[in-house]
Amino acid sequence: MALVYKTLGYLQFPYLSIPYGTGGQAAAQGCQFFVGRGDLPVGAQFELLQGFGVGAQFNVRLYNNTNLRILCEFPSRGAAVTGGGNNAWGNPMGRGLNWNASTTAASGTNSFDVKNVNTDIVEQLWRAGAGVKTGITLDCDTELAQGISVDTFMMKSNLSTSATVRLIGSTVSNFSSVGFDEQLGGTGSNDDEILYIAEDLPLDKFRYWRLEIADATNPEDIEIGVIVFGESIIFHQECFVDQVKLTKTNFVDSIPTAGFTTVQNDRGIKKKLNLEFKSLDYNKANYPAMLNIFDFARTVLKCLWVPTPEYPKRFMIFGKLTKIPQETHNVKARDIDYVNFNLEVDEAR
């Protein structure tokens, strides 16, 4: 089941309620744009997709890099359908075999295959060949002819703070021409994640994406646990309240002993994030977007949640909803309905 993108509505002249451009132009397209009200900045961008003789067709998106964003679908993992022939690397389409690495560590059980970057299991790794620290490329064929644009990118790895990572988008599989080129930099000192949030709505789409990695001083072999990128669902105007609860859970097996001590087996630390939403307007786009996520990801799919894209690593979490939240509706009238709920995302599920 894919995400459902709802149109904003279709009206015929003279029933447009808010003047925009010219009434004749909007009515001819059969659509209405609602981008804000009063003095509030809206940051709306419009992407021109296709032109027809009868007029223009617009993909309308409100974009910001300040509010909560959730990446639920991962075109970085290739196409959704099977039976479509082979991708650029000679592998069957739709099987999650859409990455090609310039180097891979030897394993008698094929345990470091580059396909591992496509799993939700962050512990399952792609590992570079022993000692290969520079000149590493990981190429992704999204298996989508029209390509994808990337406004959110996340990679979990063991790269050092001095690593350089370059993300390239291209329409050709040999990357002889480059349409997108972004230096992602190192991982920072305190975690193992690289995050990229586009400053502006990316307007170009590319089928092929490449990561160029160099990390000459890393004492370990280069490893990547997961890579996801694509277009996020982005909240605008409304957001979660400022009381964000972040919990780290140390998973241990404990043996309380007869010696008044507890002996333990450490199995790792995982994060949990609680976000509270208050008074989301039932009639605005954020609430339906969240419902859309609940229906799509449910409590079974991991999504990338970035509550604060301006300082993304602070609360970023790649996890599942622990449960679909209970909604409390403050219903005053049919069109006056404000929704409260708390949600919890757990990366250990």
Added chain:
Amino acid sequence: MSNSDRKQYLNITTLDQDSLDQMHDNLVTKLGLVIEIEAPPFEEVALPFTIISPGLVQFTKVGHGLETGNTVTASSSTSPAMDGDHSITSFTDDTFQLNTGGTPAAGTADCLSLITIYASDENIYVGDTFYKALLNFPTVKRIMGEWLSPTLEFSTVSISLSNVDGSLNKFLPGGINYGGWFQRSVKIRMGLRDVASTYTTIFSGSITDIGGVGRTIKSIDMVARDDFDKVNVSFPSNTITTTAYPDIEDSIEGELKPVIYGDWTTNLDEKTGASIPCLPTNGANAGVLAGTTNLDLLLSDNANKSFDIASVTLVRSDTVFLFNSADVTSVSANNNDFQLKQEFSGGVTLIDGVKYIYKSGDKFLCKMVGKDLGGVFDDDNIVSQAEDIILTHSSLTGADLDASWATYKAKSAPAQSAIAGIKSRVYVKEPTKVITYVLSMFEQVRLEAFLDRNLKLKITSLHFEDFPDPIPFAVENWDIEDKQFKPKVDVRNNFNVAQGLFNLLPGTEENNNKTPRYRNQATIDQNKGKTIAQGIVFPNLYVRADVINQTIEILRLASSYFEIINSTQTWRSLLLDIGDFVSLNVEIGATVFSGAPAMIRQIGYSPKGRKLVLKLWSFQMLPYPGYNPGHDGIVGGYNATITEEV
């Protein structure tokens, strides 16, 4: 500020007692449990292939399920250059390409790709292998059987692999790789973190036909039994058939050919003078019944060292007759069958004044020496005989036996424990489990066998002089899980009077001899005159002095007051093994043990907390060389006074 490493578990790369102790100082470790399950393979016979380019061939098989990285073992009668292991370089849903290296011509090949499921209770790399979180482990146990009740308990493990996502459907009925699961191997290993060299196999077995493999809507369930199921086989296994012996009598057809070891020329039935039965194998032959044809007689399935032609005895209606050795003929080179001349085939032996003619129901006995073990040890050596039984009648090999076999085979002192000098013999005709029989042999000389942590069959002893001093591993309160230290009296193995019954003779199927009754008077006095008597059976021993020695030593053990302690201990005890001793320094409520020796009888590996579930045999009240408890009320042990009843 201290700069000591308090998280050694993240850096240590060897797993020994020192490293476990270090980690225990900080009360934390990181131990992993992983499982490898052999799944039904991809297997195709005479699969056509085409040549894509030199060294690259393509097979077409709809829904083959293989992927890049899989290895295919190919063999081709039409194109030998295909033979060998080749990796898949690319594939589609219906084709796969192999890099053959050589340049085969197009043809057909038999293809086999082994598939192993790597799983764990967490997502973890061990070495260069990734184990996916697919199951919760059960407790895996290894057990030494009850003393004086020789059984080896086998570990059985029930595994439930998560299949909620259907990723294992290909191995189930209707799936691409569905095939037989029985006898597929299962290995469970435990070790430190991702350090492959620290992982040891705590279970190695195969999926059984009992329980086997099943499925639920969210799992594949399977039952595996450890590899030592191989010794859970019966012997003898060869039967007397009409195919091999067309003139066999109905009453003998289907009987098993006996297995014989040791010296059967001495300490025999006084009445018959011989004890090894000889089975007539042509008793229904008309010539035999007419006395014109020699009677064929079979001793054993195995070849024997010698056969005494002057010892062949007839038992007819409780009357015993000795055959003239001149009538014993055609003795086989293996000394396991011969012929007997009759009245009209040249026989001279008179039975009640008449030359002998076979009658159905006649019984024959003889003296002989069983299988020639051909080694440096005596054919009478009980450990050598046990070893040969295992290697001959089960699928174990010498590599499955621990070095302790050689040690105990050669043990020559003190006298009561000198295995090399204790004489044993074996006659088995009824179906008997190999391991049960071997454990029974060992019990008679105070040895026990168990599967050690290297999954080899190992021998340990209950010889006082073998008990360790000092004991290197001390168990303290903080090694024991709260509320999981439970002592109880070992009622079964506490007795103060014993008598040995020995020398089981196949002719009579009874133990032919008894020792005097022996008693530990101090124990009896301690129990206000209460005697607890036990008969101890030594069917394989036939030398009186040997049996008396063993009876006295067993009584010294059993009259000392044993306790069994069920204890759950932390992972600091991980490297302990069955048969190891620990020194109990435990004071929990009313249970006080101060330096008390205890022998481990059972080990279980519990996945929750990576803890050890142990069954200990406390020797708190059992003095042995180097251990003198110093408690009041010591009545048993190596220096206990055992007296013969008069």
